[in-house]
Amino acid sequence: MQILAFVLLAAAMLVSLVYGIQLLILAFRKSVLWGLGYLLVPFVSLIFIIVHWDDAKRPFLKSLIAIPLFLIAAFLTPLDFPE
Numbered sequence: 001m002q003i004l005a006f007v008l009l010a011a012a013m014l015v016s017l018v019y020g021i022q023l024l025i026l027a028f029r030k031s032v033l034w035g036l037g038y039l040l041v042p043f044v045s046l047i048f049i050i051v052h053w054d055d056a057k058r059p060f061l062k063s064l065i066a067i068p069l070f071l072i073a074a075f076l077t078p079l080d081f082p083e
Helices: 002-030 032-040 044-051 053-063 066-076
Strands: none
Touching: 002 032, 002 044, 002 053, 002 066, 032 044, 044 053
């Protein structure tokens, strides 16, 4: 089960990375200020996604695929408590 949890965790991280980079590229395509804000200022990424929903909808919704993968990986990870 640990191997499956690791594979799911790696897949979730890859999905998050790919679509996060796509959103970052989209922010820089709008303007340099959006891109820098997306990188450096908290919650600007969320504001960008809301303001530019028509363009950011597809990569944002695809990035949500990572959430169930993270959750399944977390449930499959064994908890080793010392006795």
